[in-house]
Amino acid sequence: MSILDIKSRFRGYLPVVVDLETAGFNNQTDALLEVAAVILDFNDQGQLTPVKTVHEHFQPFEGANLQQESLDFTGIDPYNPLRGAVPEIDGLRKIFEPIRAYIKSTSCNRAILVGHNAHFDHGFINAAVVRTQLKRNPFHPFSSLDTATLGAVFYGQTVLAKVCSAAGVEFDAKEAHSAIYDAEKTAEVFCLMVNQLVTLKSLQKTVETAIL
Numbered sequence: 001m002s003i004l005d006i007k008s009r010f011r012g013y014l015p016v017v018v019d020l021e022t023a024g025f026n027n028q029t030d031a032l033l034e035v036a037a038v039i040l041d042f043n044d045q046g047q048l049t050p051v052k053t054v055h056e057h058f059q060p061f062e063g064a065n066l067q068q069e070s071l072d073f074t075g076i077d078p079y080n081p082l083r084g085a086v087p088e089i090d091g092l093r094k095i096f097e098p099i100r101a102y103i104k105s106t107s108c109n110r111a112i113l114v115g116h117n118a119h120f121d122h123g124f125i126n127a128a129v130v131r132t133q134l135k136r137n138p139f140h141p142f143s144s145l146d147t148a149t150l151g152a153v154f155y156g157q158t159v160l161a162k163v164c165s166a167a168g169v170e171f172d173a174k175e176a177h178s179a180i181y182d183a184e185k186t187a188e189v190f191c192l193m194v195n196q197l198v199t200l201k202s203l204q205k206t207v208e209t210a211i212l
Contacts, residue, residue: 004042006106013112014103015040015145016138017050017190018121019183021074023060024067025120027127031060032088033076035125036179037095038187039102040114048191052102055180056094057085061131074177089132099138111138116151116160116186118144147190154193160186167192 006014017038024030036055043049060066060078071078078085086094099111115121122144129137151163160182164171167189175181 004046004048006041007108009042009048010108010112012109013140013143014099014106014108014110015048015114015190016099016111017114017183017187018118018125019115019179019186020121020124021076021177021179022124023070023076023078024065025070026065027123029065030070031064031066031078032058032124032128033060033074033078033085034058034179035091035095036183037099038183039099040187040191041102041106048194050184050187050191052098053180053184054095054098055183056091057083058088058091059085061088061128088128089134092128092132092134096134096136096138100136103138110140113139113144114147114186114190115144116147116163116182118146118148145190147186147193150190150193154196160189164189 017040019036020032021034022030022032034057036053038050039052040048041051066078077083103109103111113122113125122139125139126141147160147163148158151166152158155163155166157163157166161171161173161176164185169185169189169192171185
């Protein structure tokens, strides 16, 4: 068991890093094509770390808009059978199930979405939940943690690749725009920032104790 309690650290929320690929920027009309989620927890040394990654390819929902510019950017062919894509409702269930299970195992209340420019990812997830009428969305409906904002505070950078570079986290631009790769890199840099705060607080406490 970790020396730190994930439930207590984030006010009852389980942090889950999410990255997704889409066929545009409008979460009401454009297809959601790929979702990756990385569940985080503290290890035995009290370090926040990734514990599980879940990932699914999604079929475009009926009537979805597919912007060619976005497809060219991500390199995704939505109808390539090798993607193993599943209907939107099935993909969401497969993503949500292990998150709900981990929420239960850690006695957290809900998950909180961690993302790079989190508002974008959160909006697409929420729109898909409404569209599919799926119950028991594990994520808080509007709160999120944004690594672009944290990157600006910690390192003076907001682009994921530049935040990683400033943090000393390896980032391969050729692998970018894959939901799994971006989610795992976002998770790595988020954990690093949280762990730096834990270390600083520990040092502060040590200094205060020594002074007293």
